[in-house]
Amino acid sequence: xxxxxxxxxxxxxxxxxxxxxxxxxxxxxxxxxxxxxxxxxxxxxxxxxxxxxxxxxxxxxxxxxxxxxxxxxxxxxxxxxxxxxxxxxxxxxxxxxxxxxxxxxxxxxxxxxxxxxxxxxxxxxxxxxxxxxxxxxxxxxxxxxxxxxxxxxxxxxxxxxxxxxxxxxxxxxxxxxxxxxxxxxxxxxxxxxxxxxxxxxxxxxxxxxxxxxxxxxxxxxxxxxxxxxxxxxxxxxxxxxxxxxxxxxxxxxxxxxxxxxxxxxxxxxxxxxxxxxxxxxxxxxxxxxxxxxxxxxxxxxxxxxxxxxxxxxxxxxxxxxxxxxxxxxxxxxxxxxxxxxxxxxxxxxxxxxxxxxxxxxxxxxxxxxxxxxxxxxxxxxxxxxxxxxxxxxxxxxxxxxxxxxxxxxxxxxxxxxxxxxxxxxxxxxxxxxxxxxxxxxxxxxxxxxxxxxxxxxxxxxxxxxxxxxxxxxxxxxxxxxxxxxxxxxxxxxxxxxxxxxxxxxxxxxxxxxxxxxxxxxxxxxxxxxxxxxxxxxxxxxxxxxxxxxxxxxxxxxxxxxxxxxxxxxxxxxxxxxxxxxxxxxxxxxxxxxxxxxxxxxxxxxxxxxxxxxxxxxxxxxxxxxxxxxxxxxxxxxxxxxxxxxxxxxxxxxxxxxxxxxxxxxxxxxxxxxxxxxxxxxxxxxxxxxxxxxxxxxxxxxxxxxxxxxxxxxxxxxxxxxxxxxxxxxxxxxxxxxxxxxxxxxxxxxxxxxxxxxxxxxxxxxxxxxxxxxxxxxxxxxxxxxxxxxxxxxxx
Numbered sequence: 001x002x003x004x005x006x007x008x009x010x011x012x013x014x015x016x017x018x019x020x021x022x023x024x025x026x027x028x029x030x031x032x033x034x035x036x037x038x039x040x041x042x043x044x045x046x047x048x049x050x051x052x053x054x055x056x057x058x059x060x061x062x063x064x065x066x067x068x069x070x071x072x073x074x075x076x077x078x079x080x081x082x083x084x085x086x087x088x089x090x091x092x093x094x095x096x097x098x099x100x101x102x103x104x105x106x107x108x109x110x111x112x113x114x115x116x117x118x119x120x121x122x123x124x125x126x127x128x129x130x131x132x133x134x135x136x137x138x139x140x141x142x143x144x145x146x147x148x149x150x151x152x153x154x155x156x157x158x159x160x161x162x163x164x165x166x167x168x169x170x171x172x173x174x175x176x177x178x179x180x181x182x183x184x185x186x187x188x189x190x191x192x193x194x195x196x197x198x199x200x201x202x203x204x205x206x207x208x209x210x211x212x213x214x215x216x217x218x219x220x221x222x223x224x225x226x227x228x229x230x231x232x233x234x235x236x237x238x239x240x241x242x243x244x245x246x247x248x249x250x251x252x253x254x255x256x257x258x259x260x261x262x263x264x265x266x267x268x269x270x271x272x273x274x275x276x277x278x279x280x281x282x283x284x285x286x287x288x289x290x291x292x293x294x295x296x297x298x299x300x301x302x303x304x305x306x307x308x309x310x311x312x313x314x315x316x317x318x319x320x321x322x323x324x325x326x327x328x329x330x331x332x333x334x335x336x337x338x339x340x341x342x343x344x345x346x347x348x349x350x351x352x353x354x355x356x357x358x359x360x361x362x363x364x365x366x367x368x369x370x371x372x373x374x375x376x377x378x379x380x381x382x383x384x385x386x387x388x389x390x391x392x393x394x395x396x397x398x399x400x401x402x403x404x405x406x407x408x409x410x411x412x413x414x415x416x417x418x419x420x421x422x423x424x425x426x427x428x429x430x431x432x433x434x435x436x437x438x439x440x441x442x443x444x445x446x447x448x449x450x451x452x453x454x455x456x457x458x459x460x461x462x463x464x465x466x467x468x469x470x471x472x473x474x475x476x477x478x479x480x481x482x483x484x485x486x487x488x489x490x491x492x493x494x495x496x497x498x499x500x501x502x503x504x505x506x507x508x509x510x511x512x513x514x515x516x517x518x519x520x521x522x523x524x525x526x527x528x529x530x531x532x533x534x535x536x537x538x539x540x541x542x543x544x545x546x547x548x549x550x551x552x553x554x555x556x557x558x559x560x561x562x563x564x565x566x567x568x569x570x571x572x573x574x575x576x577x578x579x580x581x582x583x584x585x586x587x588x589x590x591x592x593x594x595x596x597x598x599x600x601x602x603x604x605x606x607x608x609x610x611x612x613x614x615x616x617x618x619x620x621x622x623x624x625x626x627x628x629x630x631x632x633x634x635x636x637x638x639x640x641x642x643x644x645x646x647x648x649x650x651x652x653x654x655x656x657x658x659x660x661x662x663x664x665x666x667x668x669x670x671x672x673x674x675x676x677x678x679x680x681x682x683x684x685x686x687x688x689x690x691x692x693x694x695x696x697x698x699x700x701x702x703x704x705x706x707x708x709x710x711x712x713x714x715x716x717x718x719x720x721x722x723x724x725x726x727x728x729x730x731x732x733x734x735x736x737x738x739x740x741x742x743x744x745x746x747x748x749x750x751x752x753x754x755x756x757x758x759x760x761x762x763x764x765x766x767x768x769x770x771x772x773x774x775x776x777x778x779x780x781x782x783x784x785x786x787x788x789x790x791x792x793x794x795x
Contacts, residue, residue: 001161002239003171003256006154011175014184018155021183025159028177029463030168036156038127038238041099045147046070047137048091048119053084058111067091067117070144077115082133089119090135090147099126122237127151130242138230152234164450166360170259173447180428180464194375196388202330203273204392211300212276212312214364214393215334216371219267222384223247225326229381246381247322247329250374252353259362259447260333260370261354263302263310267328269320272305276312276334276392283308286318287350299344300336313341313358314350331378333371335364335396339533347537364395365446398446404457405439412455413462414470425464426457489584489681492622493570496586496679499621503614505566505588510549512572513539518548521664522638528577542574546587547638547676548668551660554591555670563671564592570681588614589660589676606675608643611657615647615677619654623687629654631721638664639676655679703764705736708778711757712791713749723756726788730781734769737761755794 005018014021022032049068056062056077063083065076069091076091092098094116096105105118122128122135141150159174167173172189179186200219206212227233228249236243236252243249251262265274279295285308286292293311295301300312310316313336322329342359345351368389375386404426406419423433423440430445444451451457462470486494501507515538519525524544534540543549550567557565568588575581590606597603612631620626628649635644635656644658657677665672712723720740727738742757749755762769762777769777785791 001169001174001256002156002158003174004154004156004235004238006152007171007235007257008157008175008178011172011187011189012178012184013187014178016183021178022157024178024181024183025157025174027466027468028181029162030165030174030177031160032157033160034158036126036158037153038099038125038151038156039148039153041097042125042147042151042153044092044096045120045125046091046093047141047143047145047147047150048089048117049143050083050085050087050089050119053078053087056111056113058113062111062113064113065119067119068143069093069117070142074116075114076117076119077110077113078119078134080119080121080134082136083119086139087134088137088139088141088143090125090137092118092120098124100124122242128237128242129240130237152231152238154238156238163360166357166362166449167259167447169357169360170255171257173259176428176430177464180425181466189369189373190376191369191372192376194372194379194386197385198387200330200387200390202267202270202390204390205273205275206393207275207277208300209393211278211337211340212393213335213337213396214367215274215276215332215391216367217274217333217390217392218331218371218375219328219387219390220331220375220378220382220384221267221328221387223327223329223378223382224384225322225324225382232381245322245324247326247378250377250381254370254374254377255353255357258366258370258373259357260366260373261313261357261362262370262374263316263332263354264322265309265316265320265330265332266322266326267330268326270304270309270330274309274330274332275303277301277303279308285309285311287311287315288318288321289315289350290318291350293348293350296347298340299347300340302332302334311344311348311350312336314345314348314355315352329378331371331374333367333374335362335367335393342533343537346534349537361449363447364398367395398449399443400452401441401443402451402454402457403436403438403440404442404454404461408454408458409461412458415462415465417461417465421465422461425461429460429464488687492681492684493584493586495621496618496681497570499617500568500586500588500614503566503617505568505590505614508550508553508567508569509571510546510553510569511535511539512543512574514541514543514548514552515539516541518552518668519544521667522548523636524574526576529574544575545573545638545678546571546585547589547660547678550587550589550676551664551668551670551674554589554674555668558591558671564596566590584681586618586679586681587676589674590614591670591672591674605673607673608640608645608658608675611659611675611677612645612647615655615657615679618677618679619647619684622681622684624649624654624684631719637661649685652683653680654683699765701763701765703766703768705761705763706769706774707759707761708774709741709757709759710778710781710785711742711755711794712785712789713753713755713794714789714791716745716752716754718754718756718789718791720756720758722789723785723791724758726785727758727760727781729788730784731777734762734764734777735760735781736763756791 026032050065051068052066053063056064062079065078066073067076092105094105094107107116119134121131123131161168176186204215204217225245225247228243228246232249233243247264255261278297279299279301283295301308302310309320336358338359345355410416426433432443434441519541522545529542531540546569570586572582573585590610593603594606594610595604616626630648631645633645635646635658638661639658640661646653647655660674724738728735738760741759744755782793
């Protein structure tokens with residue numbers, strides 16, 4: 001929110017210095033982000049007079065100008081479309097530092113013609129964003145005088161406004177806060193009613209009161225829509241707005257001055273009554289920003305018999321916009337539903353100063369007052385005569401009252417403030433106060449929708465009184481830490497993060513939202529997870545899986561030539577709206593090649609085993625006993641059914657892994673292969689407390705280990721893990737390892753069967769095993785595997 005110092009003083013009668021105002025703004029919670037004093041950067045610029053402006057002999061879009069500096073005439077080559085003879089301009093001579101570039105101007109030749117200076121635009125002087133042409137000064141401006149003596153260049157203050165302080169999106173709201181804090185007196189606002197001289201030919205009929213509950217309109221005929229006066233242009237330019245015409249500038253000025261957005265229609269282009277209603281599917285609006293928007297039934301439009309003429313609370317339409325030839329206008333001052341306005345702007349990606357205010361809260365009682373102020377300003381600057389007011393709907397009920405117990409200020413804020421002073425602060429903010437048995441009965445003003453409870457009133461009192469009055473309290477140091485600094489989950493997250501990064505995956509941080517159609521691919525899509533007020537139209541659901549965000553990131557990287565990569569994220573995902581339906585996850589994926597082509601062998605794409613290895617590494621560092629995990633082929637539907645699985649400890653799934661289903665990749669326009677894993681951090685078993693941090697001594701056996709191979713015929717439904725687990729259980733003292741090294745389903749194997757070959761390592765600890773002992777262990781192993789899986793030893 002930007003405004004000039006003189007603009008602020010239009011509302012605040014104060015003798016405070018700029019430094020005092022800046023300090024108090026920050027202490028009030030209106031943080032000062034910057035102060036620009038353009039005069040300091042423009043001290044070397046002068047006023048020039050264009051004597052001649054001739055076509056450049058070697059360029060169609062350039063002109064060679066003779067410019068009088070007051071001390072002589074110089075030649076300047078200029079590309080501005082409005083460069084012409086007779087113009088008074090902002091002129092920079094060689095050696096002058098141009099604010100926009102920060103570089104000193106030098107003499108040069110442009111297409112063979114010498115240029116000895118520069119005629120500047122608003123953007124080049126950092127006085128605004130307008131760069132369509134050079135600055136045009138008043139024709140009576142003296143030649144050669146410093147530019148700072150001609151332009152109104154008072155300091156521009158830029159403050160940050162939190163979303164709850166919509167009242168401070170107008171200069172008057174800022175002045176009100178400063179006055180309440182004792183930095184001056186708030187000047188009265190002229191709200192005298194402008195008497196109408198005729199009945200408006202344009203009527204208003206509200207068709208959607210939930211979208212537009214209140215509408216104030218007024219016709220003004222016989223206006224002249226010329227240029228705005230210099231003071232108005234200077235103020236708009238100072239805050240970065242480009243002056244357009246008197247009618248448009250007036251609406252922009254009142255938007256920033258009083259936080260009251262307005263719109264002006266060319267009455268001659270409006271057919272029939274004005275009707276605030278919901279748009280119809282397929283309707284379109286050519287907007288004032290040059291874009292055409294396709295509308296839907298959720299959007300509020302201001303329509304006439306021709307169709308939509310404006311997007312309620314967002315932007316006006318081009319067909320009924322005002323031009324230089326406009327003589328009759330219809331002025332709109334209305335209220336629009338904040339949520340609907342925000343959703344419309346997000347869907348259409350249409351930003352405007354009006355939308356910014358309506359979606360935060362506009363003073364409902366100021367619609368009619370704002371109309372009176374706008375009417376008076378239009379009559380003063382454009383002439384004409386006004387009609388009677390056209391009023392439709394009613395102001396929504398906003399009134400509320402709360403009891404403030406004065407002792408609460410001390411309890412919550414640590415400041416003892418006299419009751420009378422508390423009442424004075426509240427009245428300074430516009431609140432109505434009255435006596436109450438328990439304290440002070442406070443009714444907030446219409447422009448403070450953010451005050452909704454007693455604690456809000458406490459905050460306001462302390463804020464205005466001054467946070468600097470809150471005394472620092474020394475907290476005695478504790479002699480011992482009574483509880484762990486980090487929880488077990490926090491420790492695990494840190495260990496998993498470092499482990500995955502060490503395995504070559506890059507950590508990402510993405511939104512906890514995703515599009516509803518994408519959510520459906522990962523088991524989501526329920527209406528309960530749809531956001532009422534999403535930050536973007538394509539982020540309208542809480543994510544049921546982090547994988548969707550990561551796959552989208554893979555696609556964006558692949559589009560930029562980085563197709564082989566690994567990503568991971570630690571964060572929440574949502575199965576429902578209840579707290580227990582939120583899961584803390586560690587999710588990762590790999591895409592493209594796992595091994596690039598090289599001299600030692602061919603390239604290899606990523607596969608499900610890479611994702612499994614990542615998941616097991618993460619579980620292992622989290623101190624999960626991975627040897628006890630069971631692998632089952634029951635991963636959810638967004639994984640490839642034949643190339644995925646789950647890691648379980650008993651009946652509880654700790655992780656899913658595998659190749660992402662081609663259907664999901666196709667929907668997201670991502671080329672495979674892509675593999676991923678999802679670890680449920682909340683489901684991991686707690687780490688058992690160790691009695692001692694000292695590791696037990698290693699008991700290495702002095703006897704040689706021996707390896708025996710076994711090949712079993714099993715049903716195709718039997719997993720290799722079941723065979724290995726049974727083999728290990730045959731003799732836990734001697735068998736230290738069992739590994740699968742071959743799978744065969746070809747010739748010589750019965751239909752519906754497969755052959756699994758395992759290598760079993762025996763490690764004696766007391767003596768070398770004899771052949772009969774080895775055979776006995778082998779027999780026990782075959783019996784254990786056969787009993788557990790129905791396997792038979794293959795001949």
